[in-house]
Amino acid sequence: xxxxxxxxxxxxxxxxxxxxxxxxxxxxxxxxxxxxxxxxxxxxxxxxxxxxxxxxxxxxxxxxxxxxxxxxxxxxxxxxxxxxxxxxxxxxxxxxxxxxxxxxxxxxxxxxxxxxxxxxxxxxxxxxxxxxxxxxxxxxxxxxxxxxxxxxxxxxxxxxxxxxxxxxxxxxxxxxxxxxxxxxxxxxxxxxxxxxxxxxxxxxxxxxxxxxxxxxxxxxxxxxxxxxxxxxxxxxxxxxxxxxxxxxxxxxxxxxxxxxxxxxxxxxxxxxxxxxxxxxxxxxxxxxxxxxxxxxxxxxxxxxxxxxxxxxxxxxxxxxxxxxxxxxxxxxxxxxxxxxxxxxxxxxxxxxxxxxxxxxxxxxxxxxxxxxxxxxxxxxxxxxxxxxxxxxxxxxxxxxxxxxxxxxxxxxxxxxxxxxxxxxxxxxxxxxxxxxxxxxxxxxxxxxxxxxxxxxxxxxxxxxxxxxxxxxxxxxxxxxxxxxxxxxxxxxxxxxxxxxxxxxxxxxxxxxxxxxxxxxxxxxxxxxxxxxxxxxxxxxxxxxxxxxxxxxxxxxxxxxxxxxxxxxxxxxxxxxxxxxxxxxxxxxxxxxxxxxxxxxxxxxxxxxxxxxxxxxxxxxxxxxxxxxxxxxxxxxxxxxxxxxxxxxxxxxxxxxxxxxxxxxxxxxxxxxxxxxxxxxx
Amino acid sequence: xxxxxxxxxxxxxxxxxxxxxxxxxxxxxxxxxxxxxxxxxxxxxxxxxxxxxxxxxxxxxxxxxxxxxxxxxxxxxxxxxxxx
Numbered sequence: 001x002x003x004x005x006x007x008x009x010x011x012x013x014x015x016x017x018x019x020x021x022x023x024x025x026x027x028x029x030x031x032x033x034x035x036x037x038x039x040x041x042x043x044x045x046x047x048x049x050x051x052x053x054x055x056x057x058x059x060x061x062x063x064x065x066x067x068x069x070x071x072x073x074x075x076x077x078x079x080x081x082x083x084x085x086x087x088x089x090x091x092x093x094x095x096x097x098x099x100x101x102x103x104x105x106x107x108x109x110x111x112x113x114x115x116x117x118x119x120x121x122x123x124x125x126x127x128x129x130x131x132x133x134x135x136x137x138x139x140x141x142x143x144x145x146x147x148x149x150x151x152x153x154x155x156x157x158x159x160x161x162x163x164x165x166x167x168x169x170x171x172x173x174x175x176x177x178x179x180x181x182x183x184x185x186x187x188x189x190x191x192x193x194x195x196x197x198x199x200x201x202x203x204x205x206x207x208x209x210x211x212x213x214x215x216x217x218x219x220x221x222x223x224x225x226x227x228x229x230x231x232x233x234x235x236x237x238x239x240x241x242x243x244x245x246x247x248x249x250x251x252x253x254x255x256x257x258x259x260x261x262x263x264x265x266x267x268x269x270x271x272x273x274x275x276x277x278x279x280x281x282x283x284x285x286x287x288x289x290x291x292x293x294x295x296x297x298x299x300x301x302x303x304x305x306x307x308x309x310x311x312x313x314x315x316x317x318x319x320x321x322x323x324x325x326x327x328x329x330x331x332x333x334x335x336x337x338x339x340x341x342x343x344x345x346x347x348x349x350x351x352x353x354x355x356x357x358x359x360x361x362x363x364x365x366x367x368x369x370x371x372x373x374x375x376x377x378x379x380x381x382x383x384x385x386x387x388x389x390x391x392x393x394x395x396x397x398x399x400x401x402x403x404x405x406x407x408x409x410x411x412x413x414x415x416x417x418x419x420x421x422x423x424x425x426x427x428x429x430x431x432x433x434x435x436x437x438x439x440x441x442x443x444x445x446x447x448x449x450x451x452x453x454x455x456x457x458x459x460x461x462x463x464x465x466x467x468x469x470x471x472x473x474x475x476x477x478x479x480x481x482x483x484x485x486x487x488x489x490x491x492x493x494x495x496x497x498x499x500x501x502x503x504x505x506x507x508x509x510x511x512x513x514x515x516x517x518x519x520x521x522x523x524x525x526x527x528x529x530x531x532x533x534x535x536x537x538x539x540x541x542x543x544x545x546x547x548x549x550x551x552x553x554x555x556x557x558x559x560x561x562x563x564x565x566x567x568x569x570x571x572x573x574x575x576x577x578x579x580x581x582x583x584x585x586x587x588x589x590x591x592x593x594x595x596x597x598x599x600x601x602x603x604x605x606x607x608x609x610x611x612x613x614x615x616x617x618x619x620x621x622x623x624x625x626x627x628x629x630x631x632x633x634x635x636x637x638x639x640x641x642x643x644x645x646x647x648x649x650x651x652x653x654x655x656x657x658x659x660x661x662x663x664x665x666x667x668x669x670x671x672x673x674x675x676x677x678x679x680x681x
Numbered sequence: 682x683x684x685x686x687x688x689x690x691x692x693x694x695x696x697x698x699x700x701x702x703x704x705x706x707x708x709x710x711x712x713x714x715x716x717x718x719x720x721x722x723x724x725x726x727x728x729x730x731x732x733x734x735x736x737x738x739x740x741x742x743x744x745x746x747x748x749x750x751x752x753x754x755x756x757x758x759x760x761x762x763x764x765x
Contacts, residue, residue, distance in 0.1 A: 084717070084720060084721060085717070085720045087716065087720065089717060120747070121746070121747050121748050123722060123746045123747070124721060124722045124745075124746055124747075124748055127720060127722065231713075238713070238716060239716075239719060242716075242719045242720055242724065243719075243724055243725075246722065246724055268749060269732060269744075269749070272732075272733065272742070272749075273733075276733060276735065276736065276742070277736070278736045279736075281735075281736040282736060366751075369751075370735050370740065370742065370751050371735055371736055371737070373735060373739070373740050373751070373753070374735060374737040374738065374739045374740070375737065377739075377753070383740075383751075481714045481715075481716070481717055482714055482715065482718070482752075482753065482755075482756040482759075483751075483753065483756075484717055484718055484721055484750055484751070484752055484756075485750065485751040486721075486748060486749065486750055486751075487742060487749040487750065487751055488749075489749075
């Protein structure tokens with residue numbers, strides 16, 4: 001049940017309705033349907049004076065900004081998540097409901113609600129508005145996207161609507177900033193009226209609300225327990241209420257709206273004729289994905305090169321300026337390497353979020369969900385999981401963060417749990433290194449490379465679907481409602497909103513994931529540095545360090561996979577980040593990474609490596625087993641840190657680490673031992 | 682068949698032909714699962730037009746009160762309509 005997410009510890013009733021003293025900033029809550037242009041309006045009102053955080057205990061974005069009133073006073077504006085109803089069915093909608101009802105401890109009940117309505121789709125948008133008006137808070141109704149409405153030959157009489165609702169109605173077009181001054185004037189009024197709009201509750205329901213409300217008043221209509229109590233006494237009451245609301249809306253619209261005909265989603269559908277076409281739809285989808293990944297793999301690698309160069313320069317500068325010693329090593333090998341390990345992800349993350357923002361902002365995102373829904377429904381997910389999973393092929397971090405758009409909590413959790421199986425770009429250096437060892441000659445031929453990569457990507461994708469199906473069977477606690485999704489009209493992208501979101505996401509990643517990664521990087525450095533050996537040979541140091549000892553210690557565990565202790569060191573180190581595998585193997589095999597052809601040297605060393613009995617270490621089976629391990633194992637601290645943040649607890653993050661790595665172990669074991677049993681070496 | 686019978690034929694939403702408009706009669710189950718459908722404006726008496734299906738045949742795209750909505754075929758089959 002979606003009700004299960006209802007925390008018991010939340011304050012009930014109006015107890016937390018702490019109105020701030022008059023001299024503090026007035027709080028305006030921005031409320032509206034998804035795609036009503038609410039966020040564009042928020043950006044237009046607040047400019048860059050905004051703060052983004054999270055509501056405690058849930059991963060719902062909390063956006064607050066400041067706007068200056070007509071009288072020069074600062075007004076505080078909260079951009080609440082978009083929703084279709086106060087009868088919450090997702091964490092986003094629960095936050096909206098609880099803030100409006102004054103049930104969230106960390107936030108006072110807003111002084112004024114600014115209710116944004118998509119003027120081109122007034123009926124459905126007025127449904128949420130009428131719920132808000134019924135609450136008895138001062139409300140300003142904003143008729144946004146009037147340009148779209150006009151393009152559809154709809155004339156909305158704002159004055160008539162204002163008379164009918166009993167609150168100010170301001171027509172705006174947030175994109176062109178039309179009507180913003182009028183909105184600001186309305187917001188500066190100190191005498192904002194409370195709506196007289198009341199939906200006549202059916203007599204029996206009205207009585208029951210009184211009876212069961214227990215002091216929560218009108219809130220009883222939206223709180224799960226109270227709703228259940230009313231339902232038992234008057235089955236079907238909610239249906240009657242919905243009908244009553246829509247009837248009232250219908251009467252208002254008849255008076256205030258003149259449309260040539262009921263608004264047709266004509267223009268959007270002409271685009272859909274191609275973008276959702278049985279063939280054209282796929283051409284469009286793969287074309288757009290092709291562009292996105294071309295950017296990730298080519299354009300984003302340019303700033304990644306700069307970052308590497310900058311850190312190499314900084315490391316060199318530190319080495320030149322400081323005497324040799326542990327402190328210098330800590331700075332170059334621990335801190336700088338750790339910061340680099342965080343920052344290096346930024347170009348890809350920013351690129352990914354740029355395209356995600358672009359798809360969201362133009363309205364294409366929900367088309368991707370529409371096209372892919374059938375495929376995803378086979379494993380119990382919905383089309384909304386598509387984009388987070390596709391993003392994960394670039395990097396699991398933006399993928400996991402993008403899963404926020406999935407309303408259904410179970411679908412969202414499953415998506416997060418399986419997303420890192422997709423082969424992210426950080427696995428590529430490892431794949432290339434092992435392929436280089438595996439395939440004879442100086443250069444892996446391109447067809448072999450492509451074929452191998454396709455196979456590895458397919459293997460990861462297989463993991464996504466198998467485990468999504470498995471978790472769908474196992475996680476039975478929530479029954480999800482049948483999905484219904486709006487396909488919004490196509491719009492020109494709001495570049496400002498995209499840039500603000502890119503900046504916010506990047507900041508969240510740097511602060512939350514960055515600190516964990518930096519800390520772990522320093523720990524790993526210490527593991528590789530201490531205890532000190534007497535030898536100057538880095539290979540000897542690598543063996544005697546804690547990391548080397550750890551490698552030896554886990555040798556019995558990884559031996560059945562065909563690995564030796566040196567690979568153990570590489571594996572231990574690569575749990576910080578996969579790409580570290582190559583550099584720690586280089587240390588273990590005594591290859592100086594500063595060398596011009598370090599890659600070729602490392603490859604030759606690995607090929608030549610022998611076990612005690614003289615047999616080669618990197619046999620075909622060992623290489624295959626290693627590849628399979630890297631496909632499935634969750635070796636990325638950043639992902640663990642982000643999953644912890646997105647799921648709100650260590651529980652799922654650690655579960656994911658354990659199950660993915662456990663499965664990787666079993667799969668690699670099956671490859672190696674299966675191969676040996678079949679007579680390969 | 683006379684014209685009258687065609688005019689008022691009862692079907693479910695998933696059976697509509699492309700471009701066809703129908704009026705909602707009732708939901709097959711009064712389950713609260715479909716509450717969100719009703720909140721999105723799919724009420725008895727509401728006109729619904731089937732616009733197109735997804736490239737893989739499911740879900741289906743409908744126009745309801747000027748908005749485009751995606752509904753899975755299995756769920757659409759739960760909604761009884763009267764063809765126009």
